[in-house]
Amino acid sequence: MTSPGGRRTAILTVDDDPGVSRAVARDLRRRYGEQHRIVRAESGATALDALREIKLRGELVAVILADYRMPEMNGIEFLEQAMDIHPGARRILLTAYADTSAAIDAINVVDLDHYLLKPWDPPEEKLYPVVDSLLETWLQSDHRPVPETRMVGHRWSARSSAVREFLARNQVPYRWYSSDEPEGERLLAAAGADLHRLPVVITPDGEALIEPTDAELAGHVGLATAPAKDFYDLIVIGGGPAGLGAALYGASEGLRTVLVERTATGGQAGQSSRIENYLGFPDGVSGAQLTDRARRQAAKFGAEVLTTRDVVGLDIKGSARSVRFADGTAIDAHAVILATGVSYRTLEAPGVDELTGAGVYYGSALTEAAACANQDIFIVGGANSAGQAAVYLAKAARSVTILVRGGSLERSMSYYLIQQLAAIPNISVRVCTEVVGAEGDGHLEKLTLRDNQTGQTETVDASALFVFIGAAPLTGWLDGVVARDGRGFVLTGPDLVAAGDGKLPGGWELDRPPYHLEASVPGVFVAGDARAESAKRVASAVGEGAMAVMLVHRYLEKL
Ligand SMILES: Cc1cc2nc3c(=O)[nH]c(=O)nc-3n(C[C@H](O)[C@H](O)[C@H](O)COP(=O)(O)OP(=O)(O)OC[C@H]3O[C@@H](n4cnc5c(N)ncnc54)[C@H](O)[C@@H]3O)c2cc1C
Numbered sequence: 001m002t003s004p005g006g007r008r009t010a011i012l013t014v015d016d017d018p019g020v021s022r023a024v025a026r027d028l029r030r031r032y033g034e035q036h037r038i039v040r041a042e043s044g045a046t047a048l049d050a051l052r053e054i055k056l057r058g059e060l061v062a063v064i065l066a067d068y069r070m071p072e073m074n075g076i077e078f079l080e081q082a083m084d085i086h087p088g089a090r091r092i093l094l095t096a097y098a099d100t101s102a103a104i105d106a107i108n109v110v111d112l113d114h115y116l117l118k119p120w121d122p123p124e125e126k127l128y129p130v131v132d133s134l135l136e137t138w139l140q141s142d143h144r145p146v147p148e149t150r151m152v153g154h155r156w157s158a159r160s161s162a163v164r165e166f167l168a169r170n171q172v173p174y175r176w177y178s179s180d181e182p183e184g185e186r187l188l189a190a191a192g193a194d195l196h197r198l199p200v201v202i203t204p205d206g207e208a209l210i211e212p213t214d215a216e217l218a219g220h221v222g223l224a225t226a227p228a229k230d231f232y233d234l235i236v237i238g239g240g241p242a243g244l245g246a247a248l249y250g251a252s253e254g255l256r257t258v259l260v261e262r263t264a265t266g267g268q269a270g271q272s273s274r275i276e277n278y279l280g281f282p283d284g285v286s287g288a289q290l291t292d293r294a295r296r297q298a299a300k301f302g303a304e305v306l307t308t309r310d311v312v313g314l315d316i317k318g319s320a321r322s323v324r325f326a327d328g329t330a331i332d333a334h335a336v337i338l339a340t341g342v343s344y345r346t347l348e349a350p351g352v353d354e355l356t357g358a359g360v361y362y363g364s365a366l367t368e369a370a371a372c373a374n375q376d377i378f379i380v381g382g383a384n385s386a387g388q389a390a391v392y393l394a395k396a397a398r399s400v401t402i403l404v405r406g407g408s409l410e411r412s413m414s415y416y417l418i419q420q421l422a423a424i425p426n427i428s429v430r431v432c433t434e435v436v437g438a439e440g441d442g443h444l445e446k447l448t449l450r451d452n453q454t455g456q457t458e459t460v461d462a463s464a465l466f467v468f469i470g471a472a473p474l475t476g477w478l479d480g481v482v483a484r485d486g487r488g489f490v491l492t493g494p495d496l497v498a499a500g501d502g503k504l505p506g507g508w509e510l511d512r513p514p515y516h517l518e519a520s521v522p523g524v525f526v527a528g529d530a531r532a533e534s535a536k537r538v539a540s541a542v543g544e545g546a547m548a549v550m551l552v553h554r555y556l557e558k559l
Pocket residue numbers: 237238239240241242243260261262263264265266267268269270271272273274275276277278309310311312339340341342343363384385386388474527528529530535536537538539541
C-alpha cells in the first residue's frame with residue numbers, strides 16, 4: 001500500500017525467537033502483504049537499524065509489533081527508541097500472560113496502543129482486528145509528517161502564553177522562538193510583524209498569523225470548527241472527561257453525535273500533569289495523554305468534535321433542543337448533554353489581573369514549567385490540582401511554595417499527594433497564608449502575603465504564581481432554561497425534586513419524574529462537574545457521560 005503522500009508503508013515486527021518472528025511475519029504477510037511491506041527483525045538493535053533505513057528512504061511505518069522479552073533490549077526499551085524515529089507508527093507489544101503488568105506499564109512509558117497476549121491464534125480473531133484498527137487510526141491521522149508550526153512570542157506577553165497553552169492542549173507540535181532572540185527577530189521581520197503585536201504563529205505552509213484568535217488557529221492546524229450537519233441525535237456541550245465519555249458512548253451506540261468545545265478538549269483533566277487515581281493506569285497518566293486517547297476513540301466511533309465554539313444559549317423548540325453559538329448560528333438535536341464542568345475562580349488581589357499571563361497563571365502549569373527553571377515560584381491553593389502542579393514544577397524550579405488559606409492540607413488534598421509533597425525537598429507549604437498583592441514591571445516580581453491568623457504581611461520575591469483556588473460552573477447562559485442551585489450547578493433527577501420540596505420542577509409536562517441525570521427540561525442531561533452534587537473526579541465524570549447516554553436512549557425511546 002502507498003500512503004496518501006504516495007510513499008510505501010511498512011509494518012515491522014521484531015521477536016528474538018526466530019520461529020515466532022517468522023510466524024508473526026507470515027500471518028501479517030498473509031493479510032497485509034499485498035498492501036504493505038512486512039519487515040521482520042530478530043533483535044531490537046537490528047529492528048532499529050531497519051527503522052532508520054526506512055526513514056532515510058522517505059518511507060513510513062504504520063504499525064510496529066515488538067516482543068516484550070528480548071535479551072539486551074526489551075520490547076518497551078525498543079519501542080521507546082522506535083518512537084523517536086517513527087513517532088506516528090502505532091505500537092503493539094507481544095507479551096506472555098506472566099508479563100501483563102509490564103505491558104500495562106508500557107501504556108504510559110511508550111504510549112502503547114495495544115498489548116497482545118501470545119499465542120495470537122487464530123489471527124483472524126486476535127491479531128487482525130487489532131492491526132486493522134490501528135492501521136485505520138494511522139491512516140486517519142498519524143501518517144502525516146509532524147508539521148512544524150513556529151511561534152514567536154514573549155514570555156511576558158499574556159496572549160503568547162494563552163496561544164502556547166492552546167496549541168499544547170490541542171496537541172499541536174510547535175517550535176517556540178522568543179521575540180528577543182535572533183531567529184525570533186528574523187521571523188518577525190519576515191512576517192512584517194512588530195514587537196507590539198505578539199504572538200505571531202507561522203503555519204507549516206508558511207502563512208503568518210499575527211495575534212491570531214483561537215478560532216483562526218484551530219482552522220489552520222486542522223481542528224474542526226464547523227458542524228457537518230444541522231440536526232443531530234445528540235449534542236454534547238463541553239469536551240472534558242464527561243463530554244468525551246458521552247460523545248464516545250453516544251457515537252459508539254449509533255447516535256449521530258456532535259461534541260462542542262469552547263477551547264480545547266480535555267477540560268480540567270487535560271491540564272493535569274499526572275492523574276494517579278484513574279482506573280486502569282496504576283502508574284498514573286498525564287491529562288494530555290488521556291485526552292488524546294479519548295478524542296481518538298470518540299472520533300473512531302464517528303463522533304464529530306468541534307473546538308473553539310462557545311455555546312451561549314439553549315432553546316427548547318418543541319421536541320428539538322437548539323444549541324446557539326456565540327456567532328449567532330445554531331444546531332439542533334433530539335437531546336443535549338451538558339458537560340461544561342467548572343472554570344477556575346480568579347484570585348482577587350490588587351495587581352493580579354494586570355499580571356495575568358505575565359507571571360500569574362491559572363492552571364497553565366505545564367506549558368510554563370520550562371520557564372520556571374531555577375526560579376522561586378508560588379502556588380495558591382490546597383486541593384489536588386495545586387499539589388500535582390507543585391510536584392510537576394518542582395522538577396525545574398529552585399523552590400516551590402504552596403500557599404494555603406486553611407490551617408492544613410489534610411482536609412483538601414489526597415493523602416497520597418501530601419506524602420509526595422513531603423518527600424520533595426524544594427517544596428514547602430505555608431498554611432494560613434493569603435496573597436494580598438502582586439507587583440512587577442511588565443511581569444510578576446513580588447507578592448505580598450498575609451498571615452490570616454496574625455494579620456502580618458510580608459513581601460517576597462516571586463517569578464511566577466500559579467493559581468488553583470477552586471472553580472465555579474459558568475452556567476449563566478442557562479438562566480431561565482434549566483434549574484440550578486445557588487452556586488450555579490445544574491440540578492438533576494432526585495435533587496430537582498428535593499429542591500422543589502418533593503414537587504416536580506415547574507413546567508415539567510411529563511408524567512414521569514426526571515431521570516437521574518436529567519435537568520428540569522426533558523431531554524437535557526448533565527454529566528460531570530457541572531452537575532449539582534457531582535463527585536468532581538475524572539472517573540465519575542467519564543462514568544456520568546456514559547450513563548447520560550444510556551438515559552438519552554431511554555428518553556428517545558419514549559419520544
Ligand atoms: C489540574 C487538575 C488536576 C486534577 N487532577 C485530578 C486527578 O488526579 N484525579 C481526578 O479524579 N480528578 C482530577 N481533577 C478533577 C477532574 O479533572 C475534573 O473532575 C474533571 O475534569 C471534570 O470533568 P468534566 O468533563 O465534568 O468538566 P471539565 O473537565 O471542567 O470540562 C468541561 C469542558 O467544557 C468546556 N465548556 C464549558 N462551557 C462551555 C460552553 N459554554 N461551550 C462550550 N464548551 C464549554 C470547557 O472549556 C471544558 O473543556 C483535576 C483537576 C485539575 C484542574
